[in-house]
Amino acid sequence: MQRSIVPATSDDTQNDVNLTPMLDVVFILLIFFIVVASFVQEVGLDLNRSENDREPVSAEESILVAIEEDNGIWIEGRNIDPRAVKANIARLHAERPESTLVVRADRRSSNKTLVQVMDASRQAGVYDIALAANED
Numbered sequence: 001m002q003r004s005i006v007p008a009t010s011d012d013t014q015n016d017v018n019l020t021p022m023l024d025v026v027f028i029l030l031i032f033f034i035v036v037a038s039f040v041q042e043v044g045l046d047l048n049r050s051e052n053d054r055e056p057v058s059a060e061e062s063i064l065v066a067i068e069e070d071n072g073i074w075i076e077g078r079n080i081d082p083r084a085v086k087a088n089i090a091r092l093h094a095e096r097p098e099s100t101l102v103v104r105a106d107r108r109s110s111n112k113t114l115v116q117v118m119d120a121s122r123q124a125g126v127y128d129i130a131l132a133a134n135e136d
Helices: 020-039 082-095 111-123
Strands: 062-067 073-075 078-080 100-105 129-132
Touching: 062 082, 062 111, 073 082, 078 082, 082 111, 100 111, 111 129
Parallel strands: 062 100, 100 129
Antiparallel strands: 062 073, 073 078
């Protein structure tokens, strides 16, 4: 009688992989990502759109700020240094306190310049800001 070198496997031993620890880890990661995602806040500008978007703003009642393609800033027809935007808007708003600030930016101008103008106007105390667009 010959003996086998390889031990005989019995039917009692399990050859299955236990997936319970892996599922526990997956559920813990899922809970972690759900909790982390609820605390993430996106940065952006709050824009309040008026109920009547097509209502024109009269030129006499508004302070016009134009941003050109090369990011040049024009206020009331004068080319203004970006550092002097706040002072000019504050002066014009003091002359006409009920006026609306109208910002007309060229499509090829940078958003950074637009945000700088809007920040300067808020620092000058003007919160009524309208964005104008050319209908091309």
